[in-house]
Amino acid sequence: xxxxxxxxxTPDTELLWQRFLNxxxxxxxxxxxxxxxxxxxxxxxxxxxxxxxxxSIQDLFLTLWERRSNLSTNIAVKAYLMASLRRMMHRSTxxxxxxxxxxxxxxxxxxxxxxxxxxxxxxxxSTHLRSLRIRQSLEELPKRQKEVIYLKYFQEMDRTQISxxxxxxPQTVSNLLQIALGQxxxxxxxxxxxxxxxxxxx
Numbered sequence: 001x002x003x004x005x006x007x008x009x010t011p012d013t014e015l016l017w018q019r020f021l022n023x024x025x026x027x028x029x030x031x032x033x034x035x036x037x038x039x040x041x042x043x044x045x046x047x048x049x050x051x052x053x054x055x056s057i058q059d060l061f062l063t064l065w066e067r068r069s070n071l072s073t074n075i076a077v078k079a080y081l082m083a084s085l086r087r088m089m090h091r092s093t094x095x096x097x098x099x100x101x102x103x104x105x106x107x108x109x110x111x112x113x114x115x116x117x118x119x120x121x122x123x124x125x126s127t128h129l130r131s132l133r134i135r136q137s138l139e140e141l142p143k144r145q146k147e148v149i150y151l152k153y154f155q156e157m158d159r160t161q162i163s164x165x166x167x168x169x170p171q172t173v174s175n176l177l178q179i180a181l182g183q184x185x186x187x188x189x190x191x192x193x194x195x196x197x198x199x200x201x202x
Contacts, residue, residue, distance in 0.1 A: 017077050021068050032061050035078060038155065039085050045150070046089050056089050063088075079161035082151075086165060137184050145180035148173060 016034075019027035036057060043053035060081070064071065138146065144166070151157045151165060159177075163170040 013077055017075070018073065020064075021071060021073060023068065028061070028065060031077075032057075035081050038078065039081060042082050042155070043085055043089060045147070046086070047093070052092075053089075056085060056092065060085050060088055076161055076164070078155075079157060079164050082155070083165040083167070087167075134184070141180055141183060145176050145183075148176045149180050152177060 013034075016027050016030055020031055039057050039060075040053055043056060044050070047053055064084075138149065141149070147166060148162060151162045157165065159170045159173050162173045166173070168176075
């Protein structure tokens with residue numbers, strides 16, 4: 001199975017967030033360590049510059065620490081962090097584009113996800129061929145549909161969390177997911193998609 005954490009917040013996570021809001025430095029460091037991998041994986045879809053992604057994550061946590069007294073006590077932590085990172089990277093990229101005289105519109109087209117099914121799930125030549133066809137179909141999806149598929153099947157987010165991260169309505173998330181799965185279902189059975197999709201994101 002993939003290496004992402006489950007989207008549901010555990011009591012431990014909620015307690016950690018409360019401790020962080022109460023200026024507990026240890027809780028702050030634990031939050032950073034707990035979510036760094038998922039945030040880096042997600043941020044890497046918007047930029048291939050690994051240092052930029054890492055710096056953005058560090059800036060995000062520093063900003064959260066500075067504003068901790070104004071943050072909500074009742075949030076879905078992982079979704080909130082991913083949404084905040086997405087916005088921060090988007091703003092930074094817009095600023096860089098303006099400084100270099102580039103079009104700001106190009107920023108909206110960025111969501112570079114790669115697909116590669118884990119080798120241990122390829123048990124036969126026919127399975128290998130099916131996985132290649134699914135991969136090709138995924139790569140042909142528009143970027144927002146790719147992002148919805150990624151957040152649902154790799155990051156295990158629900159519709160409300162995805163809407164928060166992407167800054168769209170829950171209905172838009174449902175529409176994007178329905179359209180994406182509709183395209184994939186033209187070629188593959190639902191059961192096959194459900195089985196394979198979580199293993200395609202690298």
